[in-house]
Amino acid sequence: MKKGKETTIYDIARQLNISASTVSRALQDHPGVNKKTKKMIDDFVAQTSFRTNPFASNLRNKQTKTIGVLVHELNSNFITSVLAGIEKVTASEGFDIIIAHSSESGTREAANVKNLFNKRVDGLIASLSFDTSNLEHFQPFFDRGVPVLFFDRVEQDGHKTVVVIDNAKCGYIATQHLIEQGCKRIVHVTSSLNRNVYSQRYKGYRDALFDNGLAFEEDLLIVGDLTRKAGAEAALKILNMSPMPDGAFITNDFMAAVCMRALREKGVAIPNDIAIVGFNNDAIGELIEPALTTINYPGEDMGEIAARNLINHIKGIGNLEQTNTIIVRSGLVVRGSSVRTTPQTPD
Amino acid sequence: MKKGKETTIYDIARQLNISASTVSRALQDHPGVNKKTKKMIDDFVAQTSFRTNPFASNLRNKQTKTIGVLVHELNSNFITSVLAGIEKVTASEGFDIIIAHSSESGTREAANVKNLFNKRVDGLIASLSFDTSNLEHFQPFFDRGVPVLFFDRVEQDGHKTVVVIDNAKCGYIATQHLIEQGCKRIVHVTSSLNRNVYSQRYKGYRDALFDNGLAFEEDLLIVGDLTRKAGAEAALKILNMSPMPDGAFITNDFMAAVCMRALREKGVAIPNDIAIVGFNNDAIGELIEPALTTINYPGEDMGEIAARNLINHIKGIGNLEQTNTIIVRSGLVVRGSSVRTTPQTPD
DNA sequence: TGCATTCTTTCAATCGATTTCAATAAAAAT
DNA sequence: ATTTTTATTGAAATCGATTGAAAGAATGCA
Structure with a gap:
């Protein structure tokens, strides 16, 4: 069972005496495939351990189905909520996320941005580190038209799409x-x-x-x-x-x-x-x-909203460049630490 | 500037009047490339916005340089520490991580495992969800010889490699x-x-x-x-x-x-x-x-140890199958909630 | 000078899925 | 019966990097 060859659409094609093109089309639910042929292929695939090779596919399609998430720190309740929100949306849309964190260092942030760029993420969701003073390191993304969406910790220059609270x-x-x-x-x-x-x-x-x-x-x-x-x-x-x-x-x-x-x-x-x-x-x-x-x-909401907007942009529904600032609702939660239990003496 | 064509090693080769093979070898620091040629290529690359296409490369090499991390929940201090530890090691080794969480559901866990398998991660680090009762859904990994390492929440059957505390x-x-x-x-x-x-x-x-x-x-x-x-x-x-x-x-x-x-x-x-x-x-x-x-x-330590062992296995240094259980040190931290301040009355 | 040896470089095939274009078969229209 | 459509399928090129084998260039040695 160990490390055998992977099954490919060619293997499937050969065994069914059809062409790889047809197999490929069938697997993508392309309309121009005869129903009987499609059924035959689907049945066959269900029996084998075939899994499509995303690299071959990405190579052709120039899409990675991956979005990068850059955060300043993982060890916080807020950030994990945001991640959960992002994950919820991306998972349902079939996107993967690659998470990178900068530990509040501008240098590491720049390195991460570069790395995510090289990994060719289809989009980026980012919260800036503590000592980030400009957005130069995002330039490759901007130049190439890869959408970037900032949340929470953002630059206030007003030219970027951001998701924040007031x-x-x-x-x-x-x-x-x-x-x-x-x-x-x-x-x-x-x-x-x-x-x-x-x-x-x-x-x-x-x-x-x-x-x-x-x-x-x-x-x-x-x-x-x-x-x-x-x-x-x-x-x-x-x-x-x-x-x-x-x-x-x-x-x-x-x-x-x-x-x-x-x-x-x-x-x-x-x-x-x-x-x-x-x-x-x-x-x-x-x-x-x-x-x-x-x-x-509302961390989870921010994550969801950010991911939803980014993915819609990637899919061509909606356009990030039109939307500038998305403000998520937020509010005061009153508890004991602020409510006086004895009357205050006047000055 | 928008969405121009990506530079490839062929573009580089053409402009320098050499072959793509040489460019490829130079970029990988392959020894059989003339120093002067390599320098010329490196200099040229530094000026252009070339970035290697990981899909073409993965397609050939059949390695994704990605490891999957499956956790039961993101919203916990412990888990984020583990993630930080994993990230520390993987980042330094040039691996990406894909994080998936099961929200304590065995069904979602199985779906995530399948997804990570299809994404062809080179290895998997997992902590089981609450209601996972067996490891059937990991079978594709086992069959294909893709290393899986469990941490913290593990099966106690003794046949898998695990990182735990006592x-x-x-x-x-x-x-x-x-x-x-x-x-x-x-x-x-x-x-x-x-x-x-x-x-x-x-x-x-x-x-x-x-x-x-x-x-x-x-x-x-x-x-x-x-x-x-x-x-x-x-x-x-x-x-x-x-x-x-x-x-x-x-x-x-x-x-x-x-x-x-x-x-x-x-x-x-x-x-x-x-x-x-x-x-x-x-x-x-x-x-x-x-x-x-x-x-x-020690979450961070567990993460580091898990990632280190997994990557060593992937790289052929060390072998997970020899190591069965890795026990991380842990101990009591005494604070006020348990130290009696008044003598107890005898029964 | 002639031949062997070592260095470099190139050629060409490969990885697996996708897609354009052409080909064929089947159905419909005349 | 013949032509025109339409439905399916296949052949082949493509995405970009990698690598074994082969060719070419440079060097050493007799």
């Missing part, structure tokens, strides 16, 4: 919510403001402060990466502020959880001393104490 | 630890005992009880799936037991976290009323209160 609005809602809980001094813990997601949330935060007549202070902005260490440092900074802030909008649930734990260990009461809102609606939010108020960020 | 030992250690903390009635919350990982952990649990002279009672075994709902139900069962157990070994950190939260909401003190040990060392364990004692389960 980060500014979410930032605004989160901050507004804290203000409504009586918070007057709200810190914002976030990451590199060069990335659209973070700069937009920051913008929303600033706008909400402004609209409510609250002053913004530089000190209230804490920028770090998204590691556990950064979360702990943020907590430390918050503790050392005086007066201590009474609210925190943290750009990521994991960071928020780390922060909360550190603060609580120092005896800070949440939400009464400081109310907290996270971002992402990760599973973790419901398991920590108090449960975390957060922005629901 | 689940029985881990179950034993976890239980022993609880006993050393003074626990006398220890529940075990787990999942389908048809899966090796859970049955082995259960075995370890039983052995530890036995070795310490503690009786096992059917009631102390709670079997469910790994959802949040199942976690909440388990907590309810525990609450309704009388006398209430004083220890819990839960097969998964997420479930443990859900359980803990539910118990605490009912006023149960952890670890003093009930000490808890989880399994997996997910990030969540350090963020909940109290922090969760757990078994460290």
Whole structure:
């Protein structure tokens, strides 16, 4: 049984005394094949272990039926949800996905992009790494007309098709919510403001402060990466502020959880001393104490929408170049970490 | 710039007035090519946008440089770590991975296996779904001699190559630890005992009880799936037991976290009323209160080891058929959820 | 100088599926 | 009965890279 020759359409043709062309056509349900002939071929194929050779076929067709997915990191709830969404659509359309992750490094991202290009994916879905500053490395795709669709972490130049949530609005809602809980001094813990997601949330935060007549202070902005260490440092900074802030909008649930734990260990009461809102609606939010108020960020939907649009473009239904920005709905999920249980003392 | 013709080695050959064979050999660093010729070709290629056509190449070589990864679910910290480990190795070896997930369904698993087979992956790394009861659907791989390596969730028939941790030992250690903390009635919350990982952990649990002279009672075994709902139900069962157990070994950190939260909401003190040990060392364990004692389960290492062995087999270095079982080290991580802070009253 | 040896390069076949064009057979129309 | 359509099928070229065998060029040796 080991490593025998693969059956090919020629083998089938020979054994049925017909030509390979007919076999090929029959297998593709080409209309111009006699029903009886097709049945004969189908029956025969069902008995043998024939599997079509995708390389021969791709070589002719110049289509790979594969799309590349480039993400900044695999170890996050959000990303795996997106992948699940993408997978759902691609699988049903008979496309494979090749997943590459950049570990937040622009260099690795560029290498991955090049690799996916060489593998001749029919399209690309990408979320940019932390320190990606331009899209030069995507140029081969653009030049060759291979569709690229960005999601979540995107460039804000407005010339590319992107699938995002309204980060500014979410930032605004989160901050507004804290203000409504009586918070007057709200810190914002976030990451590199060069990335659209973070700069937009920051913008929303600033706008909400402004609209409510609250002053913004530089000190209230804490920028770090998204590691556990950064979360702990943020907590430390918050503790050392005086007066201590009474609210925190943290750009990521994991960071928020780390922060909360550190603060609580120092005896800070949440939400009464400081109310907290996270971002992402990760599973973790419901398991920590108090449960975390957060922005629901529909990863699976984003994945589905991205994949659907890309595949439609590839298939010639719809056109990515017409669609510029697809905004996925998102919203606030209120839980214990932000809802004050005792009345606030006025200043 | 759009969709121009791809450059091929024939184009290169024509423009340099040499034959395509020479170009092909030069690009593969074949020794029998004159240094000057090679340099000329390399220089030329560097200027053009040539990229080799992997389909033509695969068609000849009958190698896809792709390995399939079949997992039961994407939405877990453990699995993404495994994927990261696999990706690390495969990327450095120039292999692509195609990821498929079965959503814990045996039917989808079979469909995915078939698909990966048709895509002609050079090898397969798989973790079985929940309700997979036999390996029939892998038969095409076995028949054709395509290497398959199972990890974590495996069949226990001993004829396949597997990468696992010593689940029985881990179950034993976890239980022993609880006993050393003074626990006398220890529940075990787990999942389908048809899966090796859970049955082995259960075995370890039983052995530890036995070795310490503690009786096992059917009631102390709670079997469910790994959802949040199942976690909440388990907590309810525990609450309704009388006398209430004083220890819990839960097969998964997420479930443990859900359980803990539910118990605490009912006023149960952890670890003093009930000490808890989880399994997996997910990030969540350090963020909940109290922090969760757990078994460290090195996903990334398993991924790396699996990929390394598979690729070595494919490359003819080493042979999977000689290696039967690879056991990855693992161990207990003690945190607050299991360490009693007040002395236990004797019975 | 003549012949053997080593280096390079080319020729041509191959991998397997697809598709254009032509050929044949069968059915329909005149 | 003959011509025109229509339905099926087949022959052969094509996609692009690879490789064994053969030819050609360059070098060594007597």
